[in-house]
Amino acid sequence: MKIILHIWRQRNANDKGRMARYEVPNVNEHMSFLEMLDVLNEDLIARDEEPVAFDHDCREGICGMCGCMVNGVAHGPKPGTTLCQLHMRFFKDGDQLYLEPWRALAFPLVKDLVVDRSAFDRLIAAGGYISVATGSASDGNAILVPKEDADRSMDAAACIGCGACVAMCPNASASLFMAAKISHLGLLPQGQPERATRAVAMVAQANHELFGACTNVGECEAVCPKEIKLEVIARMNRDFLTAKLTGRTAAEEA
């Protein structure tokens, strides 16, 4: 089949950028979306045109590196699927696809479909961890975790940090990403001592990075390739408010 692509081309952050139209004939239904882009890039190289820059690495839906908007939807039309796991059999001959990079103030554009998501790392550095130095742990079975809690913690921990939630949110909020980490750690007994300060520190960092606020739109949940549920945000809000009400906000003041 033939696919018509309209791709955002922008050399760097200072360049103005434009949509460019490309035709990819001979798309095979077994190809992944990124393999179709590989084919396009090989064509472009053959024609002495610079290939389209896009981030990707594992190509099995777990590293979180890939992703762009496909016809206005982060990671494209198939729910619960990263762009690398989306296959061309979900499209038909002659389809016109508009590919754009994640758009958010906190994710500055690097080139073409590549953006800078280092703000996510800084959110984790602000408090998305349990402070335990190597060697100081007690036996693994000394800490009992009810299966239900471990399962819910794992549901949240499945986040791959791709940024689709931010890209899709009309406020460019990082709430789903932060709240997934806050839920992952906060649902476990090991995460309790730092629970209050974690929420306060991460929210403060998110404001500093110019991520927007959450207004419960729910677009993030709809596009999350790991199907993280909106309820994690409620848990984050609860931790944040509890911290504020009980005055356990040391991290914010530090």
Add this chain to the structure above:
Amino acid sequence: MELDSKCPTGPIETRWDRHKFGLKLVNPANKRKYTILVVGTGLAGGSAAASLAELGYNVKCFCFQDSPRRAHSIAAQGGINAAKNYHNDGDSVYRLFYDTVKGGDFRARESNVYRLADISLDIIDQCVAQGVPFAREYSGYLDNRSFGGAQVSRTFYARGQTGQQLLLGAYQALERQIGLGTVSMFPRTEMLDLIVIDGHARGIVTRNLLTGKIESHFGDAVVLGTGGYGNVYYLSTNAKGSNATAIWRAHKRGALFGNPCFTQIHPTCIPVSGEYQSKLTLMSESLRNDGRVWVPLKKDDTRPASQIPEAERDYYLERRYPSFGNLVPRDVASRNAKMVCDEGRGVGETKLAVYLDFRDAIGRLGTHVIKERYGNLFDMYERIAGEDPYRQPMRIYPAIHYTMGGLWVDYNLMTTIPGLYAIGEANFSDHGANRLGASALMQGLADGYFVLPNTINDYVASTKLDKVDSTHAAVRDAEAQVTGTTAKLLNNKGTRSVDSFHRELGKLMWDYCGMSRNAEGLKLALSKIPGLREQYWREVKVLGSGDELNQSLEKAGRVRDFFELAELMCLDALERNESCGGHFREEYQTPEGEAARDDEHYSYAAAWEFRGVGNRPDLHKEALNFEYVHPAQRSYK
């Protein structure tokens, strides 16, 4: 060159403790005066960088991805072994040690493997404390499952995403140190050379992948946790970015390369569907617990699986290995799949696949049980292959998955260049000729959390180093080489893309240095690779500029190194006239077609010394002694 493994002697149970006691320490207040460079942020590199910073060292950490959380450790599915014996099923440190030495087909050091098994206990504790959401029993205790090559339940797991969760644990520990200012993190930065001054590793030359800036970083020691080199084959289960550049440049600067031909093929991957294929996707080994592997009895049978009657199916693993059946180790399962496909009995469009059939398991247990056990894997298969494995058998084929070879290191994980360490998959140390399932995560974390942070002190404390800066001749030379290569690639004005060359090299390697090898094929590959490498330099085309993000340029440098490494792999495979683990030489097999080891002549680790591109490298041998586990023929009949 005399290879000194620095392995302790005496009772194996206390070797590591006694060795640690003999190592020099660095006063806590002095550690901040030392800088350690850590390259790579997977399980090994990430855990090492975090742990070294916790100890008080100044750490500079580098990764080529946009975030340290992306390293390919993240894709490991199955689990991590630890000899906790929580299930009272007879497990022990000694048994894990025994299984690993045997599973590696007696080509690993006993001292290293014992230490690995011993440390496995601490790893689980550490990861639980970090908040890794391991699977739990209803009582709240840690759950385990069994895995290939073991008869006990010792594998800890977090659904099918164990690697992801362990990596996030290490990543979070690393980010904590970054937040505290003890680690400077350099993402999207690729190491392109090693700086060796007066025989010691003193720094690295990097390229900033966003700005193209070539820079040097200096330190008192350099740690490479940069993973394996399976992408030599182009198609593998590795991430697209996984590469051998860091270890290869270190090799060219003097670090010996250990057992380069030891590669692991994973038997259950989704088969190649066409020329455009960019990578292969692994389906967890656990599927073989309930799936039955078969091909049609007749050659070129084009009927759909459902129309092939029972009597015309060949369940070849069950037939050839009645006691292990579909659960034979990875190398055996892979070779047998290749064999039946070579006979013309492969299935699917390409005829390079075998069936993994769940019909009987579904009939016996019901769809709901199979869904509970493998639901996410079945979904993934359907997403990629477009077929419903509940209704028709999966098609699978082996793929390159892991490389047991890597930089040669001593018991302290130091390479033959003083001050240069290699950890995790980047070194050659613990898995011998074949790695058991759920042991890669164990080794990466053992090296990074517990071994390196102990051994590196000894070097730092006992070595007096002069200060270096960018004016040193060795630094300027390394920078000039990197700049020169980059410019040469960009100005080449060739006609073919980097990928087209990489595919060609990969196919050559897969055909002649893949699942099974023979002298004739290896010699043919060795005669073709130099020509292809020269053609690469003449005809490769890299568009764009060097002072901005240029993904073609990144690939071009990595493929350049794959060409040189590929030659060494073939040479090592040709030199080793025996079959062991993942290295199967067709000339050396038992009458039943199993791997025939030659302990009399090949019970050694091969360590190759670089002698210039196109020149034959020197082979050094580290003899392997087995005092505890006595070499025997592996049998799975």
